[in-house]
Amino acid sequence: MKDRLRIALVGNPNTGKSTIFNALTGLNQKVGNFPGVTVDKKIGFSKLADSTNLEIVDLPGTYSLYPKSADETIVFEVLSDKNNPSYPDLVLIVADATNLKRNLLLYTQIADLGLPIIIALNMMDLALKSNMNIDVDGLAERLNVPVVPIAARKTQGIEELKKAIQYRSSQPFQTSTIDVELIAPDLIKSISTELNLDNPYVALQIAHQYQNISYLTKTQISQIEAFEKQYDFHSQKSQAAETIARYNFINDVLLDTVKYNSVALEENISNKIDHYLTHKIWGFVIFIAILFAIFQSIFAWSEYPMYLIETVFVWLAQIGHQYLPEGALTNLLIDGVLAGLSGVMVFIPQIALLFAFISVLEDTGYMSRVTFMMDRLMRKVGLNGKSVVPMIGGLACAVPSIMSTRTIENWKERIITIMVTPLVSCSARLPIYTLLISLVVPKRYVLGIINLQGLALMSLYVMSIVAAILVAWVMKGIIKSKAKGYFIMELPVYRMPRWNNVGITMFESVKTFVTQAGKVIIAVSIVLWVLASYGPSNRFEKIDAKYNSQSLQQRYSSTEINRLKASEKLESSYAGVLGKSIEPGIKPLGFDWKIGIALITSFAAREVFVGTMATLYSVDGDATKMESVREKMAGAKNTETGLPVFTVASAFSLMMFYAFAMQCMSTMAVVYRETKNIKWPLIQFTYMLVLAYVASFVVYQLLK
Amino acid sequence: MKLSQLKIGAIGIIKEFTDLEMSVKLMEMGCLPGETIKVERIAPFGDPIAISVSGYQLSLRKREASTIELI
Numbered sequence A: 001m002k003d004r005l006r007i008a009l010v011g012n013p014n015t016g017k018s019t020i021f022n023a024l025t026g027l028n029q030k031v032g033n034f035p036g037v038t039v040d041k042k043i044g045f046s047k048l049a050d051s052t053n054l055e056i057v058d059l060p061g062t063y064s065l066y067p068k069s070a071d072e073t074i075v076f077e078v079l080s081d082k083n084n085p086s087y088p089d090l091v092l093i094v095a096d097a098t099n100l101k102r103n104l105l106l107y108t109q110i111a112d113l114g115l116p117i118i119i120a121l122n123m124m125d126l127a128l129k130s131n132m133n134i135d136v137d138g139l140a141e142r143l144n145v146p147v148v149p150i151a152a153r154k155t156q157g158i159e160e161l162k163k164a165i166q167y168r169s170s171q172p173f174q175t176s177t178i179d180v181e182l183i184a185p186d187l188i189k190s191i192s193t194e195l196n197l198d199n200p201y202v203a204l205q206i207a208h209q210y211q212n213i214s215y216l217t218k219t220q221i222s223q224i225e226a227f228e229k230q231y232d233f234h235s236q237k238s239q240a241a242e243t244i245a246r247y248n249f250i251n252d253v254l255l256d257t258v259k260y261n262s263v264a265l266e267e268n269i270s271n272k273i274d275h276y277l278t279h280k281i282w283g284f285v286i287f288i289a290i291l292f293a294i295f296q297s298i299f300a301w302s303e304y305p306m307y308l309i310e311t312v313f314v315w316l317a318q319i320g321h322q323y324l325p326e327g328a329l330t331n332l333l334i335d336g337v338l339a340g341l342s343g344v345m346v347f348i349p350q351i352a353l354l355f356a357f358i359s360v361l362e363d364t365g366y367m368s369r370v371t372f373m374m375d376r377l378m379r380k381v382g383l384n385g386k387s388v389v390p391m392i393g394g395l396a397c398a399v400p401s402i403m404s405t406r407t408i409e410n411w412k413e414r415i416i417t418i419m420v421t422p423l424v425s426c427s428a429r430l431p432i433y434t435l436l437i438s439l440v441v442p443k444r445y446v447l448g449i450i451n452l453q454g455l456a457l458m459s460l461y462v463m464s465i466v467a468a469i470l471v472a473w474v475m476k477g478i479i480k481s482k483a484k485g486y487f488i489m490e491l492p493v494y495r496m497p498r499w500n501n502v503g504i505t506m507f508e509s510v511k512t513f514v515t516q517a518g519k520v521i522i523a524v525s526i527v528l529w530v531l532a533s534y535g536p537s538n539r540f541e542k543i544d545a546k547y548n549s550q551s552l553q554q555r556y557s558s559t560e561i562n563r564l565k566a567s568e569k570l571e572s573s574y575a576g577v578l579g580k581s582i583e584p585g586i587k588p589l590g591f592d593w594k595i596g597i598a599l600i601t602s603f604a605a606r607e608v609f610v611g612t613m614a615t616l617y618s619v620d621g622d623a624t625k626m627e628s629v630r631e632k633m634a635g636a637k638n639t640e641t642g643l644p645v646f647t648v649a650s651a652f653s654l655m656m657f658y659a660f661a662m663q664c665m666s667t668m669a670v671v672y673r674e675t676k677n678i679k680w681p682l683i684q685f686t687y688m689l690v691l692a693y694v695a696s697f698v699v700y701q702l703l704k
Numbered sequence B: 001m002k003l004s005q006l007k008i009g010a011i012g013i014i015k016e017f018t019d020l021e022m023s024v025k026l027m028e029m030g031c032l033p034g035e036t037i038k039v040e041r042i043a044p045f046g047d048p049i050a051i052s053v054s055g056y057q058l059s060l061r062k063r064e065a066s067t068i069e070l071i
């Protein structure tokens, strides 16, 4: 006897799989990977009353075992391959009770794979409200499968579901749905013999999907190909015949078991909402207003928590300098690591808010309306309505957004979406924008309510989206492809957001940001601090000697001397040499060598910018005076001209550079993983760098 | 008559499909011969459209809708 019962959760998208998963497993879950593919594998653990241990796998939502997107392939692979490490002992099919007909299609396919099944009939609360009459026992009898009515969102029926799992049968007893063998008798027989299969439907599915199944060998694939030629197998015709046969079975079952008394209530409400939200004019006005409100709130609501975090770090640095012994190590800790961290931690409130808003837009169903409204426009520039989701998600982070492009079936539309998503202003750019805007844009209100700084920030975001669209349009003309794109998408009814879900998203995003960015930042700030504190050969000694000379000692006060000495040392340090060497190239953009250092370090990740600034200006600055990064930068003067470094022209030029340049190794890695061709991340890196340079140059020369 | 020619609020019954590839995808989503379809709304730029079919709402492009023949 196995020590653990493995259950696979399967169902259409939006049927409540994740809600059930959470209800069954609580917080006892982890995210892993299916071998070979980049689909997240969510596994959770639970225990039954008879102390059986459960291992529950949440599979990607799908309408059918015939995959439409890269993600969905995994469902058939897991359910058909007995050697797959996730092959389940029991399949828990989640079906939406308010939409049984379409949901049962997937049930009939999985039933024919010959695995033990339990059906969780979810959304029963909605079914009751809309006066649907479902004969649950009748349904269970017809299918010969346990059917458990539940309302997962209200955690109703979860205990009954656990009981059903406890009293499950270990054999598949479901009545067969269609006569699979009739569809392609000879081919099914040949494939079954070749692959040693005992289930005809697995053989038929393989006949359709063999090119994308990872557990088949090359010889098996060419053998299947030969069989299909021999028997003149036509995949689409066979699939059409199968689907019609399945719906005949389903209609027959539903005829006796479900009575509809009226149109679903939720749908009526949704229709009324949609009348405004997807309206010709109001739809766009509301969409823009929502985005506008989000950015205004991110600025307004995060102000106070950010101030608190800043204060804490300044206080920590003060304490550190007071109590730690003076020396190189203390300086590294405080001016290197702590300064770098403070520059980043300060943005936790903004990132948490941004992720919270995006998760609300997704959860309510509004995001799919935006997709619906924008499809026509997006298609004009070579994208797909579904590209809107990764692009809005790109406001948070390009990495998960690029992974979410898998829902776009057309290769060309998907590649273009991947190529332009990193242009959309992600949360890592937010710290840079906020910092630079607060330096050069006055904090004033115009027309009473519009915050000038917020307006500047929003313009940057709008610009990034416009740039993404223009680049997409150019690429549409360059990339060649014959396959036509399509757009068949469910519009789910509007639902209230689940606030605990929003909370979890906020928590997870902050956790990832702090650990991921934190690691890079600590490493980079240490390296940077070392580079900034030591120099080639004996340059530092010479500087020391110069300032120890009598004549200078008399001319300047001692603090003045310390400052001059420190900045001259920074200039001759390794970091200074590095910055100086690229200075000629970036001077036309309005940047000095210190910004040059930040640009170089930022190619690992943009988040590093603020930390770099903090480190550089701490090394340079007066150690006895505690200031925030912002204050240090505001006081920064060009070493040659004595003019402020950060003017409107140079600050906006710098923002342009960060807006367009591909300064994120994680994004490049994920683009490579998703396109499986090094060509795409390289093209992306190059075109973005060119754009960044040109944009910065133009902005600086115009504003100067 | 094709689905793409229906006005907002109009109702039709699916007769057949003129494109095999589309028909497979549409049938999986519940658009089957004999099923009643209602055009719920049209996106602001005239495309795609949203329809009600077998108890839920589906959006599809006009070109895709034109492969659905109605009775």
Ligand SMILES: Nc1nc2c(ncn2[C@@H]2O[C@H](COP(=O)(O)OP(=O)(O)O)[C@@H](O)[C@H]2O)c(=O)[nH]1
Pocket: A011, A012, A013, A014, A015, A016, A017, A018, A019, A020, A061, A122, A123, A124, A125, A126, A150, A151, A152, A153, A154, A363, A495, A496, A498
């Ligand atoms: N009214 C109602 N809503 C539910 C129920 N179960 C889930 N939902 C909602 O349905 C939506 C989709 O749920 P989710 O678990 O994310 O579905 P998944 O896509 O299958 O993982 C969410 O807004 C849930 O709150 C239920 O029993 N009743």
Ligand SMILES: [Mg+2]
Pocket: A017, A018
């Ligand atoms: Mg889910």
